[in-house]
Amino acid sequence: MVRHALEGLPAKSIARRLELxxxxxxxxxxxxxxxxxxxxxxxxxxxxxxxAPPAPDHRAPHSGGHPGRGDPLPRQVLTSPYPG
Structure with a gap:
């Protein structure tokens, strides 16, 4: 979803692509x-x-807190269970 947003797609188009x-x-x-x-x-x-790029898979999962500006991007922001 973030990838589509960064491509400049409006929410309506993202919703259509992801069937949401x-x-x-x-x-x-x-x-x-x-x-x-x-x-x-x-x-x-x-x-x-x-x-910085996301850490390798061996890192601990994101704790749910709010990352600081220098922290790696939480995995759930980069991945989506939806195709596209």
Whole structure:
């Protein structure tokens, strides 16, 4: 979902591609914004551009806290159970 948002797709198009409601897409993107401490797509793009690549698979799973700006991006932000 984040990948589609960073490609510039509107929530309606993301919802269609992932077979979700637009409301669900907006809710999930809002959760990602809150998790990363950003207020929209432009800040999300800047935040992701300045982050280190994700750690290898052997790292401990994300604890659910809010990562700092220098922390690796939580795995759940990068992956999706949905195709696309």
């Amino acid at each position: 409601s637009q409301h669900t897409v907006n809710d999930h993107l809002g959760a990602v914004y809150r998790m990363l401490g950003v207020s929209g797509r432009e800040e999300l793009f800047a935040c992701l551009r300045h982050r």
